[in-house]
Amino acid sequence: MDSTKTIKETGVQDQEQLPWELVEEILTHVPPISLVRFRTVCKRLDDLFNDKTFIDNHKLTFRFILATKSKIYSVSIDPKIMVRELTLAVTGKESDIKHLADCNEFLLCRKKKEAAVWNPWLKQSRWIKADVSQCSFEVDGIGYDNHNMRAEERRYKTIGSYLKNHSVWKPQSLKEESWKDLKLKASRGDKSLKDKVTTLFTRCGVSLHGNLYWIAFYDKTDLLYHLINFDFSSERFYTFFCDLPCGMNHPRNALVLRVFKGDRFALLKQCYKTKKIEIWVTKNKINVEDGDDVVWMNFRTLSIPNFPGLVSNEYSSSQPSYFIDDKRLVMCSCDETGHPWIYIVKENKLISKVKLNSVVDPWPVHCTYFPSLVPVPGSPREEALLQV
Template identity: 30%
Template sequence: MMLSDLPDELEAEILSRVPAKSLVKLKTTCKRWVYSISEDLHGINRSGVEPSIKFTGGKHISVKILISKIFHCEGLILCCNEWNTRLAVWNPCTSQKRTIKPRTRYQGQDMYALGYAVNNKSSSSCHSYKILRYCLNKNEQNNRVSTEFEIYELCSSSWRVFHYTNGDFGVHRGGISLKGDTYWVAGLSLMKFDCTTERFVRLPLPFQSSDLDDTVLSAIRDEKLSVRISHF
């Protein structure tokens, strides 16, 4: 009997017993396994676990952080708490985590994206991961609101200001990551951030839409971008 002849339930049961670090290497075996492994990390999505992380250290230290927003990209998870005052990157396969300190301070209306740059000149398969922060700053003197972008590079552990000068950003909800780039719904079009070139690209929707429609993005098996629209 070949492995491909196994029932889906038995194959899923076998994969669920493989250590997480080994699962990452198995993702290159076949596309079907990529979907099975990426769909659920050892049953985390089905376990009904409360979306929180509890840090303990010593007898009297116990801090519980409620996770409000989660962004994922190629195995890394970016988490921020309910008040957008804490930001952390977590690798569930290695259990490594890193707290990301702000350049100035985080704000409640901040939006984030997690992606990676592709270096075609490098022989290494490692990605250069980046965090894009989108924030609104209000001038208390004239009540004007300005848009600001910052990029955090995990390899250098540093923030830098990113200048966007192509008009209104037009994004009001979180995006999704696909092959290192991030996509958002931006009004009647899509906005893409190329993490390698660090450029925004506005893309047309594959159908006609109006301001009253609800447009949702999703990724199909980490390979294709899906756009769903609900007319009201």
């Protein structure tokens, strides 16, 4: 065997070729910002860094983000629950975060009059100014057009809104940095719904394949829920005609839509009276335009004795964060005093509950986050990486 053989898979020269399993283990200790540079070495490394299992096994992976009045934290779950402080990498911007939302490869971090597109794993952020012509303007989500493109080739956009007599929406290209008026066009669907007013259950949407989806309802006296979505390619809203399986819903219930297995939806509901939790998932991946073919299946029903409410009575607008992974249900929510907890359920049993004592301020906003190696478009560090 030639002892000077080049290890083509890693682009590294060594005395002998390392087993690929050992290479993977070594790379799980490498800082994420360095992994971005390694992607260009060879296709095998690029494929590895797109592998969910590799990202899960990385030593710096975390699954929840929490923001209080003064600090931001990440929460790792495996091999044990660990809390670390984070920074937005913009001096003085960490305080007074109003909302966090997981949007595709990034987080949307919203303050009162501005928002950040943020990749906390790469420690990259880019601030977006709101439309200053509207005092109540808020940035609501991030998406992209050209749905079939690789992440580094996508044209990312944000969408914001303000309240006049009704919600007025404006999209913005992250390259052009200017907001434009959105001329709403008639959506696909039932003409009988044309004159009905849709109310969003939550302000920030759930991102799937570049589009944003919201839980919505038509009539406050008949709270049957459905989905609406915004397509960033056509810049149009559509009614996604699949009634949610939760049926009639009380405003004090927990009701949270999430992405499941990367291409489907999961819906969690907790009854505020009985504390029973029900979870549904879509049977097939979401690749239809109008929702007609979406089929929901009951994934799990949990009736755990003395299980706490995931939405406090006082702060009913604070919905829990959760993800489903390897038959586990992992949830983050605040108790009645505002202190955050992590709950882990497996096989219909509560196997762990941990109070996050190191989170100093009560009532943090929080969301799930799956780490990504996609640089934030237009961020200073992205420009530096392009020059390497």
